[in-house]
Amino acid sequence: MADPPREHGFTAVDEQADPSAWIEVLDKARNEPAYAAYKARVHELLAPVRGGSYLEVGVGTGADAVAFSERFGVHVVGVDVSQTMVAEARRRGLLDAVVADAASLPFDDASFDGCWADRTFQHLERPDAALAELVRVTKSGGRLVTVDPDYDTQVLDIPDQALARRVLRFRADHQLRQGSLAHRMGGLFTRSGLSDVVVEAAAVVLREPTALDNAMGLRSWASVAHERGLLEANDVSSWERMIDEAIAAGHFLYSFTLFMTAGTRP
Numbered sequence: 001m002a003d004p005p006r007e008h009g010f011t012a013v014d015e016q017a018d019p020s021a022w023i024e025v026l027d028k029a030r031n032e033p034a035y036a037a038y039k040a041r042v043h044e045l046l047a048p049v050r051g052g053s054y055l056e057v058g059v060g061t062g063a064d065a066v067a068f069s070e071r072f073g074v075h076v077v078g079v080d081v082s083q084t085m086v087a088e089a090r091r092r093g094l095l096d097a098v099v100a101d102a103a104s105l106p107f108d109d110a111s112f113d114g115c116w117a118d119r120t121f122q123h124l125e126r127p128d129a130a131l132a133e134l135v136r137v138t139k140s141g142g143r144l145v146t147v148d149p150d151y152d153t154q155v156l157d158i159p160d161q162a163l164a165r166r167v168l169r170f171r172a173d174h175q176l177r178q179g180s181l182a183h184r185m186g187g188l189f190t191r192s193g194l195s196d197v198v199v200e201a202a203a204v205v206l207r208e209p210t211a212l213d214n215a216m217g218l219r220s221w222a223s224v225a226h227e228r229g230l231l232e233a234n235d236v237s238s239w240e241r242m243i244d245e246a247i248a249a250g251h252f253l254y255s256f257t258l259f260m261t262a263g264t265r266p
């Protein structure tokens with residue numbers, strides 16, 4: 001059976017039955033305590049200069065961009081492929097938000113003092129082209145920062161670890177376009193000519209099953225894999241049963257690692 005395209009709701013928000021539902025997804029994730037620390041570190045890695053101009057690619061609701069602008073006294077432009085997200089970002093006060101493809105940014109060379117992309121590269125068809133565009137629009141000496149989850153690092157506490165690895169491998173390889181790119185971004189940065197490349201890791205450990213909006217649909221992953229002919233029906237029931245038992249016993253644990261990569265345009 002041919003593997004269908006690696007798609008995720010965020011790759012085509014405007015085509016969903018209820019595009020606004022993805023706004024709620026982003027708001028829930030932004031309020032997740034597990035994400036607060038890494039977002040603060042992204043700001044530190046960007047080293048913003050008051051009065052500067054910055055670009056966020058994959059701006060989503062615009063909430064992070066607006067907060068960044070207000071905190072550091074900078075101008076922020078947001079880009080997103082979704083008209084729904086750009087409209088929401090403008091509604092929340094990010095007036096300079098535009099619909100555009102990350103691999104073809106509508107800005108002149110050296111337009112920004114820095115650029116960042118937060119959990120965006122995992123959804124891109126051409127991450128190398130997108131990074132080249134970020135480099136192009138960044139001024140000499142400007143910082144670029146990307147952060148994404150790397151699903152090669154997933155673990156789940158259930159008795160059948162062989163099944164856990166199969167389902168989590170499905171998540172990494174089939175449900176996202178770039179599910180395991182994050183740990184390789186340092187190489188992309190270096191090959192793109194960036195200097196002072198830094199790679200940092202932040203583990204996200206979820207013990208509460210409702211965290212991150214039910215761990216991003218964790219319980220459903222086996223059934224989706226079954227629908228694609230990659231798991232048997234009894235695997236699905238075993239997966240769901242063991243997750244439910246872990247929750248009932250109070251030892252639910254799902255974890256993955258975020259990689260933050262930063263570099264400077266020479």
